[in-house]
Amino acid sequence: ADELSTLPDYASWKRQQDLILHSEATMETRRGAxxxxxxxxxxxxxxxxxxxAPDASIIADPDTWQVRFEGVNDPRTLTVGELKKIDVQTVASVLQCSGNGRAFFPHGASGTQWSVGAAGCIVWTGVPLKAVVDELGGPIGGARFVTGTGGEEIPEGLDAKQVMVERSVPLEVMDRxxxxxxxxxxxxxxxxxxxxxxxxxxxYGVNNVKYVKQVALTENESDAKIQVSGYRVRDVGVSGAPDQPSMWKMNVKSWITLPLDTTEQGRNMIYGVAFxxxxxIDKVEVSVDDGETWQEAELLGPDLGPYxxxxxxxxxxxxxxxxxIVSRATDVEGQGEGRGQGRCRRDAGLRRESIQR
Ligand code: MSS
Structure with missing residues (x-):
């Protein structure tokens, strides 16, 4: 609807030709990029x-940013500078919005009309949460979730619980x-x-809380709307509710990145990504006849780990x-796309790209 023609200020350093600008707050990577x-x-x-997004002044001196730790035996506020002295680790992981691929739904799902580009593979460096929690005396008894709170100001007149970004994930994943x-x-x-x-x-992306200002080990999931009824896996037409699976673990997925409609006849290198x-990932197969016959594709580059x-x-x-052209990925446990995903429909239909000559 209200697509932008130029990048918003806080993202002005981005490569505009690589992006589809849906709005000030939503920009998607072009498939071919x-x-x-x-x-x-x-x-x-x-x-x-x-x-x-908060004002960029909060990143002027990153080491002074403060984070509150709750749900540990010695609750404290630590600065980023202090966190940097505890430990450091690097992980490569796919950052993917849970709505990625929404534009492919035939029923016209509401929300940003993401094609395949609400995803990227990122190398992150920081302190393992486990190391911080150990430093602060370990989790309190009864803790079952890690709850992260985003550092945005809540606009005046809005009910914080309705709009705040606060996500809980199971304590079992704390170690990663x-x-x-x-x-x-x-x-x-x-x-x-x-x-x-x-x-x-x-x-999924939503659990990766930005400008995190509090990390709490909690007995219950956050009571913010984004956790209670938002980001729940459910059938079309059903509203979100706490008894539905939360958008936590991502499923096996792949898509074609090239060739697009500019492809020429003859020899073509068909590229894509899979996770x-x-x-x-164990293997990826590609079909150029809409799934009639399959050929195994070659995985490129170094394996940066399971995420x-x-x-x-x-x-x-x-x-x-x-x-x-269709791709299908299978992980090391034999789990493939579109299988064993129960009611998760958000991943359907992303793998097709037609080309014409
Ligand atoms: N955080 C905060 N604080 N805020 C907000 O808003 N969002 C989500 C995540 N986190 C937020 C946060 C989402 S939802 C997503 S996807 C992600 O983030 C994205 O990221 P980037 O970086 O790409 O932007 Mo969907 O599932």
Missing amino acids: IRSGIVTPSQTLFVRNNLL ILLAWELNDDSIPIAHGGPLRMVVPGF GGTRT AWRPFVLATELAPGEYR
Whole structure:
């Protein structure tokens, strides 16, 4: 509807030709901009803000940003500078909005009409949450969730619980959570949650709380709307409710990044990306005849671990004609796309791209 023609100020450093500007708060990476990319450059990475991003002054001196830790035996407020002295780790993980691919739903799902570009593969550096929690005396008894609170100001006149970004994830995944201050070896820009972001590898974008100002180990899930009824997996037409699965663990997924409609007949390198959510990809197959026959694609580049994506390529000869190119990925436990996903419909239908000659 109200598409932008230029990048908003807080994201003005982005590469505009790589992005589809849906709104001030939602920018998607163009399918072809990923090509065979192992790590997504920050200039190309999608942006999704539920609230307006805070003023960039909060990243001027990142080490002074304060985070409150609750639900531990010694609750404290620590600065990023102090966190940097506790420990450091680096993880590559796919950052993907849970609404990625929404535009492909035939029923016309509401919300930002993301194609495949609300995703990127990022290298994050920060302190393992576990190390901080250990430093603060360990979790209090009864803790079952890690609850991160975003640092945005709540606009006046709005009910905080209705709009705040506060997400809870199961305590069992605490060991893989990072409180990150770097994105692709640079301090995290405001658009992506600097000075500090709670990164939950393998979990949908929404759980990766930006400008995190509090991390609490809690008995219950947050009572913010974004947790209670938002981001719940459900059938079309059903409203969100706490008894539905939360948008936590990501599923196996792949899509074609090239060729697009500019493809020529003859030899074509068909590129794409594939990831297993929380498990390493075992193989990717590509079909140029809409799933009739399949060929195994080659995985490209280094394997950056179970949370990262793998670019893939298939070299193929195409005679003049029209093709529907489809990919399917399988993880090391044999889990593939569209299988075993129960009611998760959000991942459906993303894998097709037609090309014409
Ligand atoms: N955080 C905060 N604080 N705020 C907001 O708004 N959003 C979400 C996450 N986090 C937010 C946060 C979402 S929803 C997403 S996707 C992500 O983030 C994105 O990211 P980037 O960086 O790309 O922008 Mo969906 O599931």
